[in-house]
Amino acid sequence: MRIDVITIFPGYLAPLREALLGRAISAGLVDLAVHDLRTWTRDVHQAVDDAPYGGGPGMVMRPQVWGEALDAVLALDERPARIVVPTPAGRPFTQATAQAWSGDERLLFTCGRYEGIDQRVVDDARRRDLTVDEVSIGDYVLVGGEVAVLVMVEAVVRLLPGVLGNPASAEQDSFSDGLLEGPAFTRPEVWRGLAVPDVLRSGNHAKIARWRRDRALERTAERRPDLLAALPEDALDDADRAF
Ligand code: 6GU
Structure with missing residues (x-):
């Protein structure tokens, strides 16, 4: 370019x-x-x-x-x-x-x-x-x-091919699925008495994906209700709505 x-x-x-x-x-x-x-x-x-x-x-x-x-x-x-x-x-x-x-x-x-x-x-x-x-x-x-x-x-x-080390970072961006990204954690497991959520250390990938999706929905509802309201009809499935 x-x-x-x-x-x-x-x-x-x-x-x-x-x-x-x-x-x-x-x-x-x-x-x-x-x-x-x-x-x-x-x-x-x-x-x-x-x-x-x-x-x-x-x-x-x-x-x-x-x-x-x-x-x-x-x-x-x-x-x-x-x-x-x-x-x-x-x-x-x-x-x-x-x-x-x-x-x-x-x-x-x-x-x-x-x-x-x-x-x-x-x-x-x-x-x-x-x-x-x-x-x-x-x-x-x-x-x-x-x-x-x-x-x-x-x-x-940053969206051009080859610019980001890991192209998945761009795919998981806030906004690319219409939602804000949820919180992220790294080591140590406990810092100043605050623990990393158990689910993220469970190794259960389906549960982790569900948890991340729920946190994204929660954060978007709190901070950017306008984004939630603007999602297309099919953007949320039954599991999303149950949250
Ligand atoms: Cl693109 N230009 C200027 N001057 N002010 C702005 C802007 C641009 N966007 C928001 N405020």
Whole structure:
């Protein structure tokens, strides 16, 4: 997968080269390029923003600069890119989004700052039949899209084949079956007087699976009743309902 990021703060994306993602890059599973938006400014001040039409607080990022940046970065590779525009006004980014994008050959992230990017940049790209997704990572407001890009790239890249040591970790993720994952334990058997649940040491795999499923249902009901309510009809069997 090729990933491009356009930002006025390239240094903000440095963590992408650490740890799991760094290894995915070194291993050639991900080809990452971070670009400084100011490369495509033409004035001496390298201005990327201007006052909003209609008035109001804040500044809007100028379309000429973004338009040239997108054209240039798209041309770096012949494969078509999904263009991702992080914005608190976007559709929610979820595990299903990460799964869908992990099948793409190329992602291009555009980091807006200030009050966002002139809407015509998105409108123009869509008019040229490019895929543009405006997405939000949650119901709070960040200063810019950079941290949201760190979040989304990490969620997508860990799903690529060969990135996780044990692919079963991704299959058992919270959300992949629509439920939160239950609690996990390791040695010692008793720590500060707290014992590991007996069932997990029983060696009875069917009982362990049932116990884990019940804890997942319990935790989801407590913390995320909205997820339980959204499960498809056939997601719960009689044993689940008995719990
Ligand atoms: Cl994707 N961007 C910004 N600036 N703020 C956000 C967000 C994105 N998602 C939630 N808040």
